[in-house]
Amino acid sequence: MKKLSVALAAALFVAACGGATASPSGPALTGDISIDGSSTVYPIAEAVAEEFQNANSGVQVTVAFSGTGGGFKKFCAGEMDANNASRPIKTSDKPGDDGVAGTADDVLSEATICKNAGIEYIELKVALDALAVVVSKENTFVACLTTDELKAIWDLDSKVETWADVRAEWPAEKIDLYGPGADSGTFDYFTEVINGEAKRSRSDYTASEDDNTLVTGISGSQYALGYFGLAYVTENADKIRAVEIDGGSGCTAPSADAANDGSYAPLGRPLFVYASVAALARPEVAAFFRFFLENTNELAAEVGYIGLNDADLAAAKATLEAALK
Missing domain, CATH: 3.40.190.10 (Periplasmic binding protein-like II)
Known part of the structure; x- marks a missing residue:
């Protein structure tokens, strides 16, 4: 403290x-x-x-x-x-x-x-909070993701397996997915605003209620992707980084100002x-x-x-x- x-x-x-x-x-x-x-x-x-x-x-x-x-x-x-x-x-x-x-x-x-x-x-x-979408520090190719791309990755019955499935110029490497479990409010919020329905999500990802476990998993894989609260990104900035999100008004990084002024929609939340x-x-x-x-x-x-x-x-x-x- x-x-x-x-x-x-x-x-x-x-x-x-x-x-x-x-x-x-x-x-x-x-x-x-x-x-x-x-x-x-x-x-x-x-x-x-x-x-x-x-x-x-x-x-x-x-x-x-x-x-x-x-x-x-x-x-x-x-x-x-x-x-x-x-x-x-x-x-x-x-x-x-x-x-x-x-x-x-x-x-x-x-x-x-x-x-x-x-x-x-x-x-x-x-x-x-600004709910952060996170990659490893070793990931040098993802700067921004649109909400449509997040839905394509995370939606129920998603066909996305590799980064090249999201954008052709990205590596044809399997995306290692990490996220909160089904009892998590973060899971409910993310799936509702991204996939259109709370708890609607693919299930083939590493799930944990402990965000530190997710940090460890994402930081250990160059091709990982996950999501959780911004505080855990700030605390582990030497291992992981948040990508910018485009909700329709351009790419915006998660921050206090962006959450307060609404520009980090739809992933800013009380x-x-x-x-x-x-x-x-x-x-x-x-x-x-x-x-x-x-x-x-x-x-x-x-x-x-x-x-x-x-x-x-x-x-x-x-x-x-x-x-x-």
Whole structure:
């Protein structure tokens, strides 16, 4: 972790004094906080947890990454206090085998499963991300890919096998594909905006919920291609590089500015944390999420993500305070 700014150090002092939930003379915070979900949001949540625990030694914050969907399964079962998500929670139920909506065999959405289990939650936007399409540093021929080319490579029943199948002037070498698993919000987001339907994807690629595993695979093959959050590119810039993406308005590299101004469409996206309302009734959880929102922009930037604008940050804080009343 980089050296703390004056603002963050001051926030840590307030948290250490119990100022997030009680008077400075109140008891020290204690307890355990459990968070799972997106591997993309993980670096932000882990950075927040580290700094919060530095100021509150009686609180243990555990952050894991089983993917957005995997995390929601645990969250909606009441096993987690919060879930990190690289996409919004799914809210639409789908007909089951009988093809009729509203019957017993419906495939229930995450929101419905949570509701049926009595899990109330709030959605907090905590940062922005530019989803990066990545190649090895040894790849010298790919500078930019169009969204149509990405769809040709990644779509269900794709016939693309080699780089020459994408552009004739590229090497006739097999593309080694790497990407997130089916429980990942990154997988859902990418397949929806590139292939036109969430989870619609070829399956003959190396999948992992651990983005560091994907980095290792891509960096080890000159002809590899994969996708994940920009933070992992920034962290591993000596091994891999992001290619520019042309969504119809010219080739654009992933960056904070491009995500904020919309020029990195369609691969710029918001990142979320979903917090259990019941968990927020505990003082250590309330203090943690107040601390999270007070410091998310600085800590997100430190780990390679993009901070919220003033309006979005104010909206997140208002949502949290309303749930704490």
